[in-house]
Amino acid sequence: MKIVRFLDSGREHFGRLHDDGRTTLLDGDLFDGLRDTGTPATVGKLLAPLVPRDILCVGLNYRRHAAESGAAPPAHPVLFMKNSGTLQNPGDPIVLPRKLRSDQVDYECELAVVIGRRCHNVDRADALAHVLGYTCANDVSARDWQRHGGGGQWCRGKTFATFCPLGPALVTTDEIPDPNALAIRTIVNGRTLQDWNTSDMIFDVPAIVEFMSASMILDPGTVILTGTPHGVGFARTPPVFLQPGDSVTIEIEKIGRLTNPVVEET
Numbered sequence: 001m002k003i004v005r006f007l008d009s010g011r012e013h014f015g016r017l018h019d020d021g022r023t024t025l026l027d028g029d030l031f032d033g034l035r036d037t038g039t040p041a042t043v044g045k046l047l048a049p050l051v052p053r054d055i056l057c058v059g060l061n062y063r064r065h066a067a068e069s070g071a072a073p074p075a076h077p078v079l080f081m082k083n084s085g086t087l088q089n090p091g092d093p094i095v096l097p098r099k100l101r102s103d104q105v106d107y108e109c110e111l112a113v114v115i116g117r118r119c120h121n122v123d124r125a126d127a128l129a130h131v132l133g134y135t136c137a138n139d140v141s142a143r144d145w146q147r148h149g150g151g152g153q154w155c156r157g158k159t160f161a162t163f164c165p166l167g168p169a170l171v172t173t174d175e176i177p178d179p180n181a182l183a184i185r186t187i188v189n190g191r192t193l194q195d196w197n198t199s200d201m202i203f204d205v206p207a208i209v210e211f212m213s214a215s216m217i218l219d220p221g222t223v224i225l226t227g228t229p230h231g232v233g234f235a236r237t238p239p240v241f242l243q244p245g246d247s248v249t250i251e252i253e254k255i256g257r258l259t260n261p262v263v264e265e266t
Contacts, residue, residue, distance in 0.1 A: 001016055001034075001036075001172045001174075001175070002016065002017040002018075002169040002170070002171050002172075002175070003016065003026065003034065003170040003172070004016075004017050004023060004043070004046060004047075004049060004167075004168065004169050004170075005046075005047040005048065005049050005050065006023075006043040006044065006045060006046050007047065008043065008044045012047070013025060014026040014030065014034060015041045015043065016034075016036050022040065023040070023043050024037065024038055024040060024041055025037045025039045025040075025041045030132070030221075031116055031221065045089075045091075046089065046090050046091060046167065046168060047090075047167075048087055048088065048090070048166040049166060049167055049168075049169060049170035050114065050170065050221060050223075051087065052084065052087065052166075052221055052223040053220065053221035053222050053223075054081070054218075054221075054222045054223070055081060055082040055084070055086065055087075055164060055223050055225070056079060056081055056212060056222065056223070056224045056225070057079070057082060057110075057139060057225040058079065058203065058208055058224070058226050058227045059078035059079075059080060059154065060073070060078050060202075060227065061077065061078070061201050061202050061203055061208075061226060061228075062196070062200045062201060062202065062227055062228060062229045062230065063200050063202055064196070064230035065227070065228055065229055065230045065232065066202070067230070068230045068231075068232070068235040069235065073202050074202070076211060077207070077208055077212070079212070080153075080155055080158060081155060082139075082155075082158055082159050082163065082164050083159050085159070085161050086140075086159055086161065086162065086164035087164050088162040088163075088165040088166070088260065089166075090165065090167035090168045090259065090260070091259065091261075092162070092165075092260060093261045093263040094138070094165065094242065094248065094263070095160070095161055095263055095264070096242065096243075096244065096262065096263070096264050096265060097142060097160045097161075097265055098264060098265040098266075099265065100149075100160075102142035102144050102157075102160070103241065104142060104143040104144040104234065104239070104241050105140060105142050105241055105242045105262075106140070106141045106143050106232055106233040106241060106242070107138060107140065107186050107194075107232065107233060107242060107248050107250075108138060108139035108140070108141060108228035108232055109136070109137075109138065109184050109186040109194050109228055109229070109251075109252070110136075110137040110139050110184075110225045110226055110250075111134060111136075111184060111198055111225075111252060112134060112135045112136065112137035112223050112225050113131055113134060113179070113205055113208070113209070113223070114131065114132045114133050114134065114135065114221070114222075115130060115131060115218045115219070115221065115222040115224070116130065116131060116132025116133070116220055117129070117130040117132075118130075118217065118218070119209065119213035119217070119218035119222075120213055120216070120217050120218070121213060121214060121215065122209060123210060124206045124210045127206040127207075127209035127213075128205065128206055128209070130209060130213075131173055131209065132172065132173070132220070133172040133173055133175075133176070134170070134179055134252075134255060135168075135169065135171065135258075136167060136168070136256065136257070137164060137165065137225050137250065137258075138164070138165045138186075138250050138258065139158065139163075139164065139225050140158075140160075140163035140164070140242075141157055141158055141163070142156075142160060142163075143233075144157070145157035145160075146158060161265075164225075165250070165258055165260045166223070166258070167258045168256045168257065169255065169256055171254060171255050175254060176254050176255075179198060179204075180198045180201060180204045180205060181197070181198065182252055182253040182254060182255075183195075183196075183197055183251075183252070183253040184196060184197065184198055184229060184250075184251070184252050185250075185251050185252075186248065186250055186251075187248070187251065188240070188242070188247070188248050188249075189247055193231050193232075193233070193236070193240065194229050194230070194231035194232070195231070196229035196230065197229075200229060201227060202227075205226060209224070212224060242262045244262060244263055244264045245263075246262040247259060247260070247261050248260050248261075248262060
């Protein structure tokens with residue numbers, strides 16, 4: 001099922017997005033079960049498919065991206081976090097920081113994993129049974145703050161407001177039995193800058209869930225960003241960073257297209 005979260009007359013709803021473009025209202029709870037009522041829905045404003053409990057992220061998780069970054073493949077998944085203020089809806093702007101100025105804001109298309117059942121010390125064989133579904137994410141990154149202004153930590157450059165667009169839909173696992181066989185790309189102003197496949201992950205989704213849940217609790221609603229393929233802006237010649245007026249689309253096979261404009265912070 002493709003699940004969307006939206007506003008209609010100021011009220012928040014979940015809906016089922018059908019292949020023909022229709023949306024019908026869902027009743028129930030995202031984690032305890034949703035039922036399709038069959039009632040046609042009017043989507044006034046599309047929201048991120050959920051408000052994450054936590055946002056965990058994996059860095060350097062595609063072989064060719066690690067190579068373009070000049071880094072050796074890591075021995076374990078590289079964990080960092082984004083705070084809740086980074087969440088952004090489809091269609092709403094990515095805001096370029098100006099209070100703490102960055103002129104090196106980069107795009108990163110990523111497959112986002114949404115945890116549906118409490119995870120603690122989950123084995124690889126059981127990992128996907130704890131996943132509710134998948135959505136598109138843009139791990140927007142201020143490279144200057146990430147690489148030089150964070151004291152060796154990535155979080156400062158990764159946690160500016162609006163730096164985690166999610167959407168447009170949460171696609172349940174029955175529609176994506178293998179999350180490591182999906183085409184994934186980034187399109188900026190109509191130009192495709194990343195175009196690869198999730199099969200290139202160093203640590204696949206079951207391995208990530210197993211590692212993240214080891215001696216650590218992942219509650220329902222935890223979102224895990226699984227890394228980005230090669231083609232990011234800082235590694236291009238010349239570098240390509242986001243500018244006011246740009247439009248960024250993250251596209252993942254079987255999930256859809258997440259598009260956000262880019263504006264300056266005022």
